[in-house]
Amino acid sequence: MANKGQLWETRPLEFWARAKELRAGWQQSIESKEQVVGQGNILAIADWSRAFPDVTLVEDNPAGSMIASQSSPFARKCRLASEIRGWGREICGYQNTCWGSQFLGYQVDGSPFPERRFVVPLPCLCDQHTKRGQQVRDYEPVPQWMMDQCVYLGPRDEAREEAMIEHRAFSMLRQINDIERLFGQQFDDEKFHDLLTAYSLVDQYSRDISVFMANTKPTPLSIKDYYSVYTLGSLTKIDPDDAVNFWKLVRDEVAWRAENQIAAVGNERFRWIEAHPPSWHFLKYYRYMEQYGAVCLGSQYAHRVTAGCLERKPDGTLDRRNMLYYPKDTPLVTREDGVRICLTPDVRYPHHHKMDEFIRHHALVEFADIFQADGALLAGWRCGVGCTLTRKEQAMRLRKAGYSVMFYEGSQPGDRTDLDEKRFLEQLDTWMETQGLEKYAE
Amino acid sequence: MLTAGIDIGVENVKAVILKDGAIVGRGKGRSGGVGRNAAAEAALAGALQEAGAASADLSGTVATGKGKYDLLFADKQVTEATAAARAAKHLYPDATCVMSLGADETLVLTFNAKDKIGQAVLNEKCAAGLGSFLRKMAMLLELTPDEMSALPPVAPGGATVNDGCVVFAELDALSLLNQSVSSREIASALTDAAAIRACTVLNDITIPMLDCVVLLGGLTRNHAFVQALQTRSGVDFTIPSEAEYAGALGAALVASDH
Numbered sequence: 001m002a003n004k005g006q007l008w009e010t011r012p013l014e015f016w017a018r019a020k021e022l023r024a025g026w027q028q029s030i031e032s033k034e035q036v037v038g039q040g041n042i043l044a045i046a047d048w049s050r051a052f053p054d055v056t057l058v059e060d061n062p063a064g065s066m067i068a069s070q071s072s073p074f075a076r077k078c079r080l081a082s083e084i085r086g087w088g089r090e091i092c093g094y095q096n097t098c099w100g101s102q103f104l105g106y107q108v109d110g111s112p113f114p115e116r117r118f119v120v121p122l123p124c125l126c127d128q129h130t131k132r133g134q135q136v137r138d139y140e141p142v143p144q145w146m147m148d149q150c151v152y153l154g155p156r157d158e159a160r161e162e163a164m165i166e167h168r169a170f171s172m173l174r175q176i177n178d179i180e181r182l183f184g185q186q187f188d189d190e191k192f193h194d195l196l197t198a199y200s201l202v203d204q205y206s207r208d209i210s211v212f213m214a215n216t217k218p219t220p221l222s223i224k225d226y227y228s229v230y231t232l233g234s235l236t237k238i239d240p241d242d243a244v245n246f247w248k249l250v251r252d253e254v255a256w257r258a259e260n261q262i263a264a265v266g267n268e269r270f271r272w273i274e275a276h277p278p279s280w281h282f283l284k285y286y287r288y289m290e291q292y293g294a295v296c297l298g299s300q301y302a303h304r305v306t307a308g309c310l311e312r313k314p315d316g317t318l319d320r321r322n323m324l325y326y327p328k329d330t331p332l333v334t335r336e337d338g339v340r341i342c343l344t345p346d347v348r349y350p351h352h353h354k355m356d357e358f359i360r361h362h363a364l365v366e367f368a369d370i371f372q373a374d375g376a377l378l379a380g381w382r383c384g385v386g387c388t389l390t391r392k393e394q395a396m397r398l399r400k401a402g403y404s405v406m407f408y409e410g411s412q413p414g415d416r417t418d419l420d421e422k423r424f425l426e427q428l429d430t431w432m433e434t435q436g437l438e439k440y441a442e
Numbered sequence: 443m444l445t446a447g448i449d450i451g452v453e454n455v456k457a458v459i460l461k462d463g464a465i466v467g468r469g470k471g472r473s474g475g476v477g478r479n480a481a482a483e484a485a486l487a488g489a490l491q492e493a494g495a496a497s498a499d500l501s502g503t504v505a506t507g508k509g510k511y512d513l514l515f516a517d518k519q520v521t522e523a524t525a526a527a528r529a530a531k532h533l534y535p536d537a538t539c540v541m542s543l544g545a546d547e548t549l550v551l552t553f554n555a556k557d558k559i560g561q562a563v564l565n566e567k568c569a570a571g572l573g574s575f576l577r578k579m580a581m582l583l584e585l586t587p588d589e590m591s592a593l594p595p596v597a598p599g600g601a602t603v604n605d606g607c608v609v610f611a612e613l614d615a616l617s618l619l620n621q622s623v624s625s626r627e628i629a630s631a632l633t634d635a636a637a638i639r640a641c642t643v644l645n646d647i648t649i650p651m652l653d654c655v656v657l658l659g660g661l662t663r664n665h666a667f668v669q670a671l672q673t674r675s676g677v678d679f680t681i682p683s684e685a686e687y688a689g690a691l692g693a694a695l696v697a698s699d700h
Contacts, residue, residue, distance in 0.1 A: 404560075420567070
């Protein structure tokens with residue numbers, strides 16, 4: 001395929017077909033009536049719920065985003081349904097859209113909203129994530145398990161982190177026991193350990209993909225395409241073997257593209273990073289930027305969800321930032337071992353983009369450096385995700401480091417109400433022109 | 443060589459005819475909402491008349507401003523940032539920064555060592571439409587543009603309005619009216635609030651680029667606002683006599699480049 005001003009060869013991604021199959025399978029799985037469907041937000045290595053024979057956890061992030069993307073009128077109905085129950089506009093749009101659909105009683109396609117039988121809200125202190133469970137429970141008094149989000153500031157303290165893991169491990173073990181007791185489901189420890197092993201492979205493949213994107217000019221994969229698949233195996237939960245095979249497929253194709261200089265955007269001449277998920281209903285701005293030869297390498301959010309955060313090692317290579325894994329070098333034998341490993345990455349993200357107000361300032365500059373970016377496009381969200389906190393300070397540091405920065409504003413990535421799409425594109429025009437770039441002629 | 447630049451903004455359209463780097467004709471009018479193309483043609487006709495030229499004499503016409511893509515006869519469009527930067531550097535080669543204040547948008551640009559644009563900062567939505575806001579408030583308070591421009595600064599202990607959101611500011615103004623506060627005092631408070639919003643854009647510039655800040659745009663005609671902005675920002679702005687026509691001038695200069 002030829003782009004205007006083409007500099008490199010580009011080709012369609014071959015893993016698309018498999019991604020679509022997996023996505024369709026996920027949709028089918030969450031509509032199953034046979035399973036105990038819970039609303040859960042799991043920021044852990046593995047989807048531990050799969051160790052139960054008949055439990056499915058559904059995340060509201062992708063559900064809310066899909067509604068916003070598929071139907072603006074329905075998304076507005078959902079928001080209104082949530083707002084009239086007292087959930088204000090400052091509540092994360094993922095929730096208000098998803099749970100507004102629950103309050104309405106039907107989904108965007110008119111089918112009944114699936115019943116949730118328990119809630120495990122996202123343990124995240126960044127904003128209103130912890131309210132998610134309450135919104136479900138407003139509808140029906142289902143069991144809810146909360147997890148503390150332990151954080152601290154300052155230099156790394158491994159003893160403190162171990163204590164934090166222990167605290168959370170206790171909570172998670174209790175959740176597992178309660179689900180066993182309440183729903184008559186037996187947690188399969190062997191399967192749980194297999195899940196952890198499988199997801200460590202997914203982790204490795206996704207790390208490789210991030211490294212290829214960072215190191216290779218032109219980038220073999222743009223974030224626009226990556227966003228379309230990056231939740232498979234994490235936020236959109238699929239069979240672990242399928243997840244491993246799929247991520248290997250993606251890794252191998254990206255590796256081949258990198259080796260053969262097959263570009264994601266054939267006219268790449270400007271690389272930018274973000275710090276946030278984008279407005280999911282308006283991903284076309286990525287295509288719009290391709291007219292300038294600009295390609296997005298992704299956000300801390302995206303690469304953290306998949307690969308963790310990268311850092312440059314003393315030998316010059318890129319690899320995942322060192323993290324404390326607890327218990328160190330202990331074989332995976334008991335359920336407790338698995339739970340601790342499962343929770344470790346969530347205790348203190350090594351490069352946390354949300355919580356550590358000191359790290360996050362520097363992290364974005366380092367992220368831009370690692371991904372060889374020319375600039376950064378930062379979102380000013382009105383609510384949700386929480387990452388807008390300190391965004392202005394991050395911009396100041398980026399500018400000081402020589403990166404050009406442009407802002408845009410909206411409600412929240414899963415909520416389309418406040419994003420002025422025309423103004424957003426005009427701002428992108430201004431950004432590109434001030435970088436000396438013009439659109440390639442039609 | 444004659445070139446034309448047209449700045450078609452949310453409220454006004456300005457046209458400039460340029461000959462050898464000097465403005466030889468100006469035209470101006472309301473931008474006309476849906477009739478922007480006709481409004482631009484009229485402004486251009488006025489500028490051509492002043493220049494004693496005809497449209498056939500033009501070797502290029504470049505449009506800028508919010509309505510730039512509504513013009514059917516422009517050869518090229520450039521963003522407001524490009525036009526403002528071009529005009530500022532033309533008028534003040536030593537400029538380190540430009541602040542452009544229009545009816546709709548507030549824009550701040552810095553120049554790097556190569557005289558190219560370094561940083562570009564646009565207003566957030568909360569600081570959008572400052573020019574339009576002040577015009578509407580003047581109508582509400584039954585003050586003319588000249589009266590708005592001649593307002594005194596906010597007196598110590600005087601009336602204030604919300605400076606975070608123009609909707610709240612308007613509600614505060616209505617509340618003050620109900621308390622029998624004078625129109626002029628309320629207008630001063632509104633002007634000061636608008637200046638504070640504009641400062642939020644300027645505040646994003648971290649590098650010491652404020653040595654020679656050129657102030658452009660229609661709001662420069664409002665002296666009370668400019669005074670409030672200088673007080674609030676601590677910046678001593680350089681304001682050219684062509685400030686209101688700077689967008690059109692920049693566009694005409696781009697036309698000359700091509």
